Amino acid sequence: MYLCEVVPDFDFSSAAFRALFEKSGASAFQHALWQQAMARHVAALRGAEPCTLVISATPGAAPCFVLPLIRRRIGPFRVLEYANFGLVDYAAPVIDPACQESLLADPELPAAIRSALPRHDLLWIKHIRTRDCAFAALFAKARLIPAGFSGHAAELGDEFATWRLQGLSANRRGHINRKRKAMAREGAVHFAILSDPQEIERAFASLRAFRARRFEAEKGHDYMQNAASFRFYRDLAISGAQSGFALSARLSLNDVPVAVVFGLLERGRYYYLLPGADYARFGAFSPGQVMLDHLIEAVIDRGGRVFDFTIGDEGYKASFGTVAEPIATLAEPRGALARLGLPLALWLRERLRRRRQGRSDRSAAIT
Numbered sequence: 540m541y542l543c544e545v546v547p548d549f550d551f552s553s554a555a556f557r558a559l560f561e562k563s564g565a566s567a568f569q570h571a572l573w574q575q576a577m578a579r580h581v582a583a584l585r586g587a588e589p590c591t592l593v594i595s596a597t598p599g600a601a602p603c604f605v606l607p608l609i610r611r612r613i614g615p616f617r618v619l620e621y622a623n624f625g626l627v628d629y630a631a632p633v634i635d636p637a638c639q640e641s642l643l644a645d646p647e648l649p650a651a652i653r654s655a656l657p658r659h660d661l662l663w664i665k666h667i668r669t670r671d672c673a674f675a676a677l678f679a680k681a682r683l684i685p686a687g688f689s690g691h692a693a694e695l696g697d698e699f700a701t702w703r704l705q706g707l708s709a710n711r712r713g714h715i716n717r718k719r720k721a722m723a724r725e726g727a728v729h730f731a732i733l734s735d736p737q738e739i740e741r742a743f744a745s746l747r748a749f750r751a752r753r754f755e756a757e758k759g760h761d762y763m764q765n766a767a768s769f770r771f772y773r774d775l776a777i778s779g780a781q782s783g784f785a786l787s788a789r790l791s792l793n794d795v796p797v798a799v800v801f802g803l804l805e806r807g808r809y810y811y812l813l814p815g816a817d818y819a820r821f822g823a824f825s826p827g828q829v830m831l832d833h834l835i836e837a838v839i840d841r842g843g844r845v846f847d848f849t850i851g852d853e854g855y856k857a858s859f860g861t862v863a864e865p866i867a868t869l870a871e872p873r874g875a876l877a878r879l880g881l882p883l884a885l886w887l888r889e890r891l892r893r894r895r896q897g898r899s900d901r902s903a904a905i906t
Contacts (some may be wrong), residue, residue, distance in 0.1 A: 541594050541603075541648055549591035551575050555601045559633055566629045566668075567805040570778050574607065574622075579769035581624045587611050590619065590657055592632075594642065604642060606632040606674075608664075610657055619659035623666065625762060626771070628810070628849040629690065630664055631671040642677070649679040662871040666850060671866050673849040679869035689857040689863035690839055692808075692847040699836040706860030715832045718825040725824075726793040729835040732841075733787045734780045742789045743773045746799040749815035763813065772813060783841060790830045797821045798830035809843040818906065827906055831859070 550556065551574035560571060567573060587609040594604035607622035621630040634642070642648060656662075660770050662681055668690055675683050703712060708816075719756035722728050732740050747763050754761040762768040779785025783804060790798040798816035802809055811834075835846055848856045850866060 541596060541642065541645060541651065542598055543592065543594050543601075543648070543651045545608075545655055545657060546591050546593050547589050549593060549605070549607075551578065551588070551607075556605060556633070559605060559635055562637070563633045564636065565631055565633045567784070567803040567808070567810050568627045568629050569607075569633050569804060570692075570784065570803075572775060572782075572784055573803075574811070576771050576775040576778065577622065577624065577626070580767050580774065581626065587622070587624070588657075589622070591622075592652065592656065594652075595647075596638070597613050603635040603638040604632055608656075608904055610659060616660040617658065618661045618737055619656060620661075620663045621665065626768065628666055628812075629668050629671070630666045631668070632674050634674065639673075642682075643673060649677055652677055653680075657714060660872065660874050662869070662873070664869040667867045667869060668866070672867055675869050678869060678871060681869050683867045684870055686866040686868050688852050689865050690847065690850050691861040691863050692845050693860045693862070693894060695835065695839050695844050695846055697839065697844065699839045702835070702839070702860075703832075706861075708858040710817040711828070711858040714825065715828050718829050719832065722792060722797075722821075722824045722829060727789045729794075730830075730837070731789050733789055734778075736777045736787075739776050739787050739859055740773065740779060742787055742796070742799045743769070743776065743801075745796040745817075746801065746813060746815040749799065749817055750813075752819060753815065763815075772801060779803070786838075786841075788830070788834050789839065790826065790833060792821065792824075795820075797824070800830055800834055802834075804838065804841060804843055807842055808845040808847055809838045810847045810849055812849065822906070825906055835859075 551571050556569050560569060563569075588611065590608045590610050592604075592606040592608055593602045595602045608619055609622045610617060610619045612618070621627065623630060662678065665686065667675075667683075672683060675681060693706055695706070734740055747769060750761045750763050763772065776785045776787045780787065786802050786804055786809070789796060796817065798814070800811070800815070801813040802811045811847045814827060814830070816830065818826065838846060846859070848859070848861060852863075
């Protein structure tokens with residue numbers, strides 16, 4: 540019998556959590572640095588009550604299962620959800636693989652989890668990859684609902700030139716070649732992965748400005764314009780730079796910033812999160828595509844073997860040789876919502892999504 544508890548002040552910086560993460564197959568969105576930055580900059584500002592679900596084999600033992608949850612109110616309803624805050628693309632628990640089979644097979648564990656969780660009207664865990672859905676069995680009364688979109692990732696191999704020939708479509712490759720040559724004719728082109736904190740701060744200022752203009756033109760919403768979210772990403776970029784977890788890339792022409800991209804590299808998988816480019820000045824060079832070409836080469840050089848464009852079904856991703864992985868949501872209405880049915884619960888969450896203006900607006904299509 541496993542011990543289940545909800546820990547409001549769970550320490551994601553602890554050695555026990557770091558050891559669990561290293562053993563697990565969790566994504567960069569569950570990494571200790573990500574979790575700590577979320578706690579510092581985002582959680583306290585958004586009316587959320589931390590309710591991390593922790594499972595261990597015995598009292599005092601190291602955890603074998605950690606699921607970051609939060610509880611908040613939406614109107615009269617209490618919603619228990621993954622600690623997403625509109626920033627997490629892949630939600631999942633951090634599980635010790637040595638315990639996973641016995642956890643999922645324990646007939647008493649779902650009831651123990653249900654009893655341990657705080658009172659709520661709706662359990663809602665969105666952005667679950669197909670590969671991570673097995674843990675849903677621990678929430679016996681919940682349903683997995685297709686999200687209607689996918690995550691997209693490309694296998695890179697260990698040679699950039701080979702991937703460029705085999706993974707990149709001929710049309711895309713030819714277009715990028717022409718734009719790289721055109722940019723080179725204008726002067727000195729420089730690509731860099733930044734590590735100096737001041738350089739990263741300047742790059743993030745450029746990134747924020749680029750994205751503000753782009754999203755304003757497309758009438759979209761950009762989380763980078765929110766002060767707390769901006770600090771979250773910028774400080775994560777600085778704290779994760781030395782270990783290579785966070786990669787802040789800058790492309791410049793004659794020492795003028797052309798494009799900036801922020802992403803994460805964890806266990807050979809790169810997560811492409813925040814792109815931005817100065818399309819007003821350099822749009823003729825397709826700066827987003829040229830930046831991606833340089834970035835993928837740098838990722839391979841740093842041991843990256845998968846380039847994950849994350850969630851969203853933008854058409855350009857397929858031309859980079861991506862494979863789609865469907866995304867699901869785990870939902871369980873309780874109390875009044877259970878009596879009124881799941882459709883009302885879905886309506887409630889859609890209302891919240893529109894109020895926040897959605898995670899899907901984080902990145903525009905590249906050009």
